[in-house]
Amino acid sequence: MNTQKNQIRIWQKVAAYFTKSIALFLISIFVAGCDPEKSEVYLGIQPNTETTAQLTEDVWHFMAKRSRNNRISIDLLKGDSAQTIYSNPANKRSLQELRQTIDPNPNTPEMDIILSSDRALIAAFQRFKDLAIANGDKSEFHAYILTAGTTDERTLSQLKTICEKLAEKTDGNFHIYLIGLTEANRLKTVSTLHPIAAHAYSAGQSFSEVQKLIRKF
Secondary structure, three states, X not given: OHHHHHHHHHHHHHHHHHXXXXXXXXXXXXXXXOOOOOOEEEEEEOXXXXXXXXXXXXXXXXXXXXXXXXXXXXXXXXXXXXXXXXXXXXXXXXXXXXXXXXXXXXXXXOOOOOOEOHHHHHHHHHHHHHHHHHHOOOOOEEEEEEOOOOOOHHHHHXXXXXXXXXXXXXXXXXXXXXXXXXXXXXXXXXXXXXXXXXXXXXXXXXXXXXXXXXXXX
């Protein structure tokens, strides 16, 4: 009788061990499936008008608040160039501190205007193209360019050429969002994205409209 009870206890332990092992295996699969590769993010900001400066403030605050350790590269469009000011995993504190360093007058509550030209916008498009090609299909790549846009035909032609070159190089997992566009500039600026239209989105200068796109961050 005791022998039979001992055998039952042994089989119960064996069954419990295998049940626990299977449970741990299934949990490991579930966790792996719920831990997708982090996105790559590019943010090009052109706060060269009062409205885009205010939008930069709003977008910056929103992104810092929602940072999820996605790797983010930030370019400040200044003068004729796009200057890289951050390239690291997103970190709320780091982004908040950086916000103070780029403001021409950090003693005022609002972001001040930073003057830049269409050449800077072209440089931001070029940077987006290079990052999208480098990323390929490795992970999702989201590029946000905050700009009022342009109607200058030479600039528009160069922006479209950059997008054509990107379309030739990759049909990878990238998305571009032009945000902060004025009503007068929006149609022509967005038209430059035609070669990569399947990956392109735009928003005007209303933060409620912009927010719908940056929620993807």
